[in-house]
Amino acid sequence: MQTGSRGMGGTVEICLLGAVFALADDAVVDLGPARQRCVLAALAVDANQVVSVDRLIQRVWGERPPLRARQTLVTYVSKLRQALLPGTATIVRRSGGYVLTVTPSAVDLQRFHDLRARALAEVDQQAAVCLREALGLWRGDALTGLDGEWAEAERARLHRERLDAESDLADVVLRLGHGEDLVADLAARAAEHPLDERVAAQHLLALHRAGRTADALAGYRGIRERLVAELGTEPGPPLQDLHRQILAADPALSGGPAGTVVRPVAVPRQLPAPPVPFVGRREELDRLDVALRDAPDTAMTISVIAGAGGMGKTWLALNWAHRHAGRFPDGQLFVDLRGFSPDREPMDPSVAVRGFLDALGVEPGRMPADPHAQAGLFRSLLAGTRILLLLDNAADADQIIPLLPGSPGCTVIVTSRNQLPALLIGHGAHHERLDVLSDDQARAVLADRLGADRIAAEAAATDELIELCGGFPLALSVISAHARTRPGLALGALAAELRDWDLGVLDDGDPGASLPAVLSWSYRALTPRQATVFSLLGIAPGSDIGPAAAASLAGLSPEQTRTVIRDLERASLISQDSRGRVRMHDLVRRYAADTAARLPADVRDSALRRVVHFYLHTAHAGDRVLDPHRPPIRLDPPGSATTPQPLPDTGAAFSWFDAEHANLLAAQRTAAGHGWHVAVWQLAWALTTFQNRRGHGRDQLTATQAGLTAGQHLGTPTVRTLTHRLVGMAYATDGRFDEAIGHLNQALDLAEGHEDHLNQARNHRALAWTWRRMGDNQKALDHATRALQVHRFLDNPVEEALSRCLTAWYTALAGDHERAAEHCDVGLAQCRRCGIREGEAAILDTMGYLGLQTGRHEQAIRAYEAAIALYRDIGDVCHLADALDQVGHPHALLGHNGRAREVWREALELYREQGRDADAERVQRLIDALEGTSDRHPVMGRSLATAEGS
Structure with missing residues (x-):
């Protein structure tokens, strides 16, 4: 190597990626015979970590070491100490083994791993620099000059890491818009790895970018035939999608900063911070390594780390995950399944899937409503990827099985207090049982x-x-x-x-029985303020807490809270992630809750009331950011020790809601448990917009049901009206229409009985939307018309514009095209005047429908295209799919068959992503009906109707 780390007396560098030697004062050091160099390599691959004597002997001599292996090892270590430059690198004897103490950057393998990890966090330009530097460290095969089983296995593993880094670099360069300049290298790599679909996709895209589309299509046929012949399988979804894009000459494949990347989803990096320091568990880490290394290429790796609470399962899993993060370039997913949480039920797998889809970049409008469809989308997105899933704190196998991907490139690490035999038997999982430390x-x-x-x-x-x-x-x-x-x-x-x-230690044999004793000792050493905050954290709603919420809980300033949190972290009673969010181990949390029971009741209640009000007021402000046209509710001012978190824009609001959603639900449960009924229903209201846009239908139903119960306790007519409407809309979203209509009618009766005209109109609009979902257009139109009439009487421009959007659409569906057009003209002007972009898009969509129904196809296309542009701009991909579906019809009727195929293919993709299977099948029939047609050959309406199955 040409460079090294400057130590106290010179330069030292341990080079593994091509040789095993050290540089000292720019001269090559004689490290002796191959086995002595193997000792250095065996220590260097785990630099700054203890390697046991037994492990060293196995690495150097294999399964049949000589009789005096330990004495010989001592001799080798002594000679290596003499060869290495003093003050820069040394080999230290530790309990049970040896550790090579050296600056991490002095080991080229460590620098290779660090550069790959940095590339994951950088923008593409800088990522390319990091990856090129990482690959530049290689000077041939790793561990040159060494033989033996361990050296061969390690050499093969490092070779795979090198190939992965080369693929990472190719992805980055393709994202930057390159193509022709990569063809030769990618052709060679594709020939060397003919069944690697990732390399094949890179090669096909490069060929297409180079103007060799025919060669790209021929290449796809070739790898498909090989996969079918040799493995009996079709190409994975990513490669098939790329093939379809090439066939359609998708402009997104042209590349450049705005082009579509090879991987169509975000790269999640959800691993919490690694435990520092990490000592011990060397043999367990090695067995996890072996499980990954020995897994067949056709199967994913599943490892279950089981043991009693607090045994270090998550500690071990995170350490292993961070050590191997570079092997999973498509990302790392993490979820705490709360299998043994002291204050919450175990997480439903559908909630975890939904969180993963958010992390993978699935837009809310593309999210299927049905949990089974969400699980299917999750598996589809992971097909052909190399992603690590760390599923922490699982209660049983039923929680895990729905989260398992189908891709053989993925690795799953599960931690649990149970052994999960169903995973071991049914899915071939590797089992790692953690016991107490020796x-x-x-x-x-x-x-x-x-x-x-x-x-x-x-x-x-x-x-x-x-x-x-x-x-x-x-x-x-x-x-x-x-x-x-x-x-x-x-x-x-x-x-x-x-x-x-x-x-x-207690005598009942429980390895965790000493923990309450140790925690009691730790608790007695806290200052009164620290002890109070520790106890309050034990009863705070949710499984973690952010810095701003913690300050309100404690009733302290942010600076005072940070100081106390830092002190508790130093005492190892809590941990913080990179965002400052505080977590407690389940057992520590249970102990903290026990200590909270000793606090005066007014101290506990005041703290919980402050944090509930923090969540309520921040959520209310976030809702106002997400939907400024929604009529607000009036909150009582927060207490002096409660400081809501500022949310300046929609990005900040969505980020906060995403992070705090589970805690907001927990805060509502806390409020309900204390009889704080106002906070309960107001939290249900404040969560509605976020839950609608993110598709949290089940949680919304739970929250609104709690809000309805609270409203009944209060007896206030307006609150009862509003909560019946909220729960009715939640039932409608869930497809439970009988319950929905029942609650919405009760809301309407209450509003009429108290002459609450504003809520009468809103309830009519909710009923209109629900009847339309049930397929009764006439009832939908009746309720929409009554809502419009009331809002006109009240002279409320925003509410009138929103009601007119529904009235225009339902009038059009009823066949009164002239009246519908009048509503559209007025509604479009109103929405533009009030700045209601969602309403403007809806009106334009209706105008497109009217143009199609009256034979004015060019006018229909212009209206639909304007609506499509707005839907794209505001991120409403659910309605975007419908508009793309509809605009294909006038295109086909005018003979624009190429454009019709294009919009229908995009609609088909969106429908599939949203789990709208019936719509997807119908659009597929439309596309099939256009097969063999060319532009300027109109498809007659009867043909379209037949294709749709009407």
Whole structure:
């Protein structure tokens, strides 16, 4: 290598990607025979981490080491210490093994991994620079000059990582608009890896960009034939979609900054921060590595990490996931399934799927309403990708199975307190059982965190602390945190405190039984403010809490809250992610909730009331940002210690709602449990717009049902009217129309009985929308017309414009085209005057329909295209699909068959993504009816009707 890390006395570099040697003062160091160099390589691949003696021996000599292997290993290590430059790299003896201590950048393999990880987080231009630098570190095959089973296996693994990095770079360069300049390299790679669909897709796209579309199509036929012949399978959805785009000459394939990327979804990076430091569990990590390495190419890898609560399952899984993140260039997904949460039910798998779809970049309007369709879309998006799924804290296999992808390139890591035999038997999962740490491992943890000298100086006290912790990783973390923050206190004194407080391990055999004792000790060491905040965090609604909400919960300023949170984190009682969100281990949270029971009732209630009001007022402000035309509700002012979070724009509002949705539902449950009925129904109202746009139908039904119950307690007519309407609309969205009509009629009766004209009109509009969904256009028109009449009487321009949009559409559906056109003219002007873009798009859509029905096809096309442009601009892809579907008809009737195929193909794609199978099948028949036709050959209306199945 040409460069290295400058140490105290010179330059040292450990080079694995082509050789095994070191540079010192720019000269090659003689590292001795191959097995001695193999010792360096075996340590360098895990630089700065302990490698056990047994593991080193296995790596150097394989399964049949010589009789004096341990003595020979000591000799090799001694000679390597002499060869390496002092002050820059050294080999240190640690409990159970050795560690190569070196600056991470001095190991070329570490730099390769770091550069790949950086590329994932950079924009394409910088990502390309990182990947080229990473690949530039290679000077041939890895570990050149070494033999043996371990060296061969490691060489093969690193070769695969190199190929993955080359594919990553090709994806980035293609996204930047290149094509012709990549053809030769990609042709060679495709020939070398003829069944790799990712490489094939890159090659086909490069050929198409180079003007060689015929060669690209021939290439697709070739790989399809090979896949069918050799594997008995068709190409995956990504490759098939690319083929269709090439056939259609999709302009999005032209590339450039605005072009469509090879992967049509976002690249999620959801892994929480890695645990630092991480000590021990070396053998478990190695077994996870083996499970990944030995998995067949035709199957995905599933590993289950099982063990008692607080045994370090998530700690282990995250460490492994971050170490291997570079092997999953299409992203990493993470979800806490709350299988053993002290205050919440386990997460429904459909909720987890929905969160994954959001992370994969699926727009709300493209989200299918049916959970089964969402699961199907999730599996389709993962087909052909290499994504890591970390499914944390699972209750049982039923939670996991719906989340399993079908792609063999994906890897799934599951953590659970149960062994999940259904995954082991039915899905071939690898099982990793975590038990308590051995005394040697526990001692290594304490030595790493407190320093070897401090541990060695008080060996007896260390032994007693280890015994008190019982090998429990979380207990060790808490004790070491106390010892670090009190460096002047002898370990013997810490052990004496434990003895004096009589906090010994219980006798029931539970490995976690010592944790309450250790936490009790930790809790007693907190200041009064720290102890109060810790207790309140234990009863806060939701599984985590953001910084702003935590400040309101604590009743402190943001600065004071940050200080307390930092102190609690130093005590290992909580953890924070990169956004400052606070989490507690389930067992710690249960203990914190127990301590909260000792607080005065008014302290607990005041804290919960503050945080509920924080969520309510911030959600209300967010709703106003998302839908400024929605008539607001009036909230009581928040208390002086409650500070809502500012949400300046729609991006900030959606980000906050996405992060806090589960906590908002939990806050509503907390309010209901305390009888705070006003907050309950107001939270249901404040969540409506977000839940509608994100498609959280089931959660919306739950929230509005709670709001209705709260409204009944209050007895206020306006609140009862509103909550009946909210729950009725939620039932309609869920397809439960009988319940929907019943609640909406009750809302209407209440409004009429109290002469509440405004809510009468809104209820008529809700009934109109629901009857239309039920297929009764006449009833829909009757209610829409009555809503319009009332809003005109009230002289409310915005509400009148919204009602006129519905009236125009339902009038058109009823066949009164002239009257519908009049409504459209007036409604279009009203919507534009009031700035209601959704209404403007709806009116234009109706005008397109009228043009189509009256034979004015050019006029229909102009109206539909204007509506389509607006739908695209506001992100309403649900109505976009319908408009694309409709505009194809006048195009086909005018003989614009190419354009008709184009819009219908896009509509078909959208319908499939939204799970609208009947619409997709109908549009597919329309496309099939155009097969063999060319432009200027109109398709008669009867042919279209036949194709639609009418």
